[in-house]
Amino acid sequence: MSIITSIQKYSIHDGDGIRTTVFFKGCPLSCKWCHNPETQHYHPELLFHKDNCVGCGQCIYACKESAITLVQQKAYLNRDLCKNCGACIDACNYNLRELVGTPYTVEELFSQIKKDEMFYEQSGGGVTLSGGEVMTADMDFLEALCKKLYRYGISIFVDTCGQAPYSNYERLLPYIDTFLYDIKTTDVALHKAYIGTDPSLILSNLEKLSAAGARIYIRIPVIREVNGNREAMADILRFLKEKQIQVAQVNLLPYHKTGSAKYARMGIVYPGENLHAPTAEEMDTFVALFKENGYHKVYIGG
Numbered sequence: 002m003s004i005i006t007s008i009q010k011y012s013i014h015d016g017d018g019i020r021t022t023v024f025f026k027g028c029p030l031s032c033k034w035c036h037n038p039e040t041q042h043y044h045p046e047l048l049f050h051k052d053n054c055v056g057c058g059q060c061i062y063a064c065k066e067s068a069i070t071l072v073q074q075k076a077y078l079n080r081d082l083c084k085n086c087g088a089c090i091d092a093c094n095y096n097l098r099e100l101v102g103t104p105y106t107v108e109e110l111f112s113q114i115k116k117d118e119m120f121y122e123q124s125g126g127g128v129t130l131s132g133g134e135v136m137t138a139d140m141d142f143l144e145a146l147c148k149k150l151y152r153y154g155i156s157i158f159v160d161t162c163g164q165a166p167y168s169n170y171e172r173l174l175p176y177i178d179t180f181l182y183d184i185k186t187t188d189v190a191l192h193k194a195y196i197g198t199d200p201s202l203i204l205s206n207l208e209k210l211s212a213a214g215a216r217i218y219i220r221i222p223v224i225r226e227v228n229g230n231r232e233a234m235a236d237i238l239r240f241l242k243e244k245q246i247q248v249a250q251v252n253l254l255p256y257h258k259t260g261s262a263k264y265a266r267m268g269i270v271y272p273g274e275n276l277h278a279p280t281a282e283e284m285d286t287f288v289a290l291f292k293e294n295g296y297h298k299v300y301i302g303g
């Protein structure tokens with residue numbers, strides 16, 4: 002079993018062609034701009050749309066953990082007491098409660114992915130395994146799924162932050178078409194401050210994957226405070242060149258606040274409030290910088 006938060010169909014931003022993107026739950030990083038906070042923890046979680054709560058109190062009776070009280074005529078959820086059991090969901094006639102994270106078997110997930118095969122064939126697409134950090138999910142599950150997809154002829158992309166044991170990448174390498182590999186910054190202090198770890202494992206995994214012949218698209222989320230300047234981009238370029246990383250494509254992804262509303266549903270404060278997007282002109286200069294350095298396929302977004 003693996004815990005999946007969502008399966009997004011007809012996706013055109015997660016690799017080549019039309020793809021089905023599968024979001025696995027759980028991630029070892031804690032990027033302050035994370036667009037999918039519901040994928041960070043490894044277990045299912047209750048989301049609550051508090052703004053529309055009418056304070057009827059029905060959910061209180063459903064909760065055996067006494068995790069819900071009424072505060073100023075709205076339900077208040079004590080997440081320290083909540084066991085994410087989901088019993089309060091049906092009690093709410095206003096559909097304000099949902100459990101994010103559904104367990105799937107390999108067979109169940111494979112059959113969901115297979116449903117879209119007509120679109121893959123027409124567009125050169127396939128499935129993208131994403132998250133969260135898919136490379137920290139159950140590797141027996143992933144290897145079985147990837148083998149099955151590979152034998153069936155469905156292209157597999159893996160969207161990864163790089164923070165996982167290299168042995169996990171080695172296990173999947175024979176089946177993966179392309180890795181969508183995130184680099185945020187090579188600066189250790191900034192990486193620790195905004196992402197929660199130093200970048201050494203991420204960078205060394207990238208080096209090993211490249212040496213092993215993997216096809217790699219580098220994806221750089223561009224955030225003014227983290228890497229949105231010429232020096233930071235030049236540092237990333239220097240790393241790619243010094244380590245002779247074979248890069249098939251570069252995608253520069255300008256920061257946006259989509260996803261910040263999800264934090265409220267999870268009862269946490271959005272940690273990226275003070276982050277800023279680069280301007281369109283700045284993005285153009287970063288594209289130009291990569292092209293000057295010999296990278297031909299460089300795109301904004303993707």
Ligand code: SF4
Pocket residue numbers: 047063064065066067068069078082083084085086087088089090
């Ligand atoms: S998910 Fe379960 S424990 Fe959490 S508030 Fe709802 S009923 Fe209570």
Ligand code: SF4
Pocket residue numbers: 053054055056057058059060061075076092093094095096097098
């Ligand atoms: S049942 Fe729904 S509307 Fe009623 S108090 Fe609970 S969350 Fe609010």
